[in-house]
Amino acid sequence: MGVGTTYVTKAQLRELLGVNTFGLRRVLRREDFPASTKDRPTLRSRFDEDDDPVWNATEVYRWAAHDHDFAHRGAVLLRTDPEDPAPGRWAGAHATAQGPATDWHTDIGTIRLVHTDDSGAASAAATALVNDPAGPGDIVVVCALFGDIGFTGPALVAADTARPDIEYEAQWGRVVQLAGQPLPWWPHRLRLPELVLAWRPATPVVVTDVPVGDRETALRRAARNPVFGPAARAALTATADAVHNAHVEGTAMDADIFGRDRPGRGHPIVIAARPDPHVHCVPEIEDRDLLSAGWTQVAACPHPDAVAVLHEALYVVPPLLPFGPITTAPAGAPVARRWARRLAVCDPTAAHAALTDKPVDTFFVDPLTGMPALRTAPDDHDRDATWIFYAPLALPAGADLAKVTLHGTVWITTTDEQVHPAPCTPGRGDHLWWGDGYGDRATEASYVLHQLLDHPTRSVTLREHWQHAPEPLTDLLNREHPDGTELTRATLLRTRMTPPRGH
Known part of the structure; x- marks a missing residue:
């Protein structure tokens, strides 16, 4: 926010x-x-x-x-602090359309703190007060949470009822000074209306369970679906457990971080709720092969539950998925047309559904790598048809890298004359990038090509690519090249052997 x-x-x-x-x-x-x-x-x-x-x-x-x-x-x-302000006092709690709020009566008027970090909440809450037939009363400013921590406490966004359309940053310590006491704060997942509205000054910290979120609920619902086999159910349950554990650990960590003393400021925050320390995290399955096999089954399933959870898996467990990042390429590119000639029409799966939310009539799969693919039609803005697909994790066995083509993304032609999108690691980031102007991102493509030249069918890694990518190859890929530029194996090998700059 x-x-x-x-x-x-x-x-x-x-x-x-x-x-x-x-x-x-x-x-x-x-x-x-x-x-x-x-x-x-x-x-x-x-x-x-x-x-x-x-x-x-x-x-x-x-x-x-x-x-x-x-x-x-x-x-x-x-504004400048009032001289010798009288101590403020808690003025009640209220449910608002933006979230639960606590009010604090001070020498400058009542300050309302809405316990949400939704964008625009401060302005929306102040505007609602102004538009209310009863008016804002003595409420002069509404604060909402910024979602981060500042020097004096949680960062705040404020909007005054005199000018509800203008938001500005405010200091937690300033509100504490006016209120004359530390202010309550709830970790994000414990920022529940029933907890905020029940709080009173001097209320002991509430120890409670972290609520189950929508992502965990969807995963556990799918894990109970008999359409999935044992490996898929195990993967779904394990991922739900991992989501649960991350929420519990993250909530406890937030409470610890925000609850620390501020230098010279003591305790400007009252941590109003914490997760129950006696509710231990759920033990997680550590059999990576089993989990990967399970997610492969989920990705190949057409059931709506598989579609729903695969969208979540792209955020939560991309290393367990059987494909690399989602990639796009112009359908009219010659290299894309050569690749598309071998694609086979297939029934849609959850993996296809996760590629795009646009209407698609035909679904494809690459028979050599198993990667799902779609082709969108030209749109109303005269944009050409586009291929959307997953990058493979590795090239098929039996051939070496023969040349690289740069068009939209990085393409590999092997010595058996097959064309492939360059393999990549699992994840939601962009596929391999080339061209000038964006820092060291070309090191990813450089490091992948470096690996493919020596081990064409091994799964690639991007670990510490900025350190291990050959500098001459990175320089080559950091240049602007016309779409369709081809770099032969000989060019890549010769470039890789060129002494780095400064040597």
């Missing part, structure tokens, strides 16, 4: 600062005033003149809070 960006025109700037045209001219001449911008592509239709400048509302709002003349127009939680 981050602070939402809002832009204001000159007219809106006058209204924000409470000045007339002449007063705005004086403000705009000040060296410390935020600069304007004309780069507002998402807002152009809202203005009569495309060349009219606009200002980042958050920057202006922050500036005003620190300026003597405009502080009363600026961000509430960024």
Whole structure:
């Protein structure tokens, strides 16, 4: 989650600062005033003149809070502290559309803290208060969680009820100072309405189970489905256990990290809930071959439960899946056409369904590698047909690398004249990249080709590719090449033998 960006025109700037045209001219001449911008592509239709400048509302709002003349127009939680503020007090808890909230009455008014890290929650909650027939009452600012930890405690996003459309970053320590006491905080998975709404100052920490999430529920439901064999059920159960353990361990770790003392600040946070330490993590199956075999069965199954959990597996256990990353290539590329000639039409499987959510009429499989593939039709924007497929984990046995073709991705032609997408490791990242401009990503392709030149049918690895990739091959692949560029085996071997730069 981050602070939402809002832009204001000159007219809106006058209204924000409470000045007339002449007063705005004086403000705009000040060296410390935020600069304007004309780069507002998402807002152009809202203005009569495309060349009219606009200002980042958050920057202006922050500036005003620190300026003597405009502080009363600026961000509430960024203004100068009141002198000798009276200790604040807890003012109750409320259910809101954005999530459970705790209120704190302070010398500057009531501060509402919504316990969510959803994007835009602070502005949405403040807007809801303003639009309520009863109005915001004495609530002057709404805070929501940023999802990270700052110097004084959990990072906050704030929106004032005076300007609910403008969000800004606020300090947890500032709210603690105004409230006169540490504030309660719940780990993400224990940020439950029933826990937040039941909390009171001095309430002992609640020790509770971590709720089961949708991902774990889907995996366990599939594991009970008799359509799957023993290996698949074991893999599904093991993955559900791993998800459960990760949630428990992650929740406990968050409570420990956020609950630590801050240098010079003591305990600005009350950890309101922790996972039960007596509920141990579920023992996990460690037979990797069994789990890989199980996920291979799931990927080949057409059942809706297989489709649902394979989507989850792409996030949770990609190393156990029988294919590399999802890859795209233009269907009109000559190298893709040569590869596609051997593809066989097949019935759809869960692996096909995970490739895309677009309508597809025909499903394919590569008979040499077993990789599922789809071809999308040209769309309404005149985009050409596209192949979507999984990269293989290895090349078939029986032939060596003969040449490499660069078109959309990296392709391998073997000495038996078969074309393959270059093999890669399992995962959700991009397939092998080439071309100039993106740091060391070409080291991945360089390291894969380095391995294929010596061991063409062995599964490749990308472990520490930035360290082990031959520098001359990386330099070659870091250049811009026209689509369809071919690099022969001899070129690759000669390049690999070239002394690195500086030698």
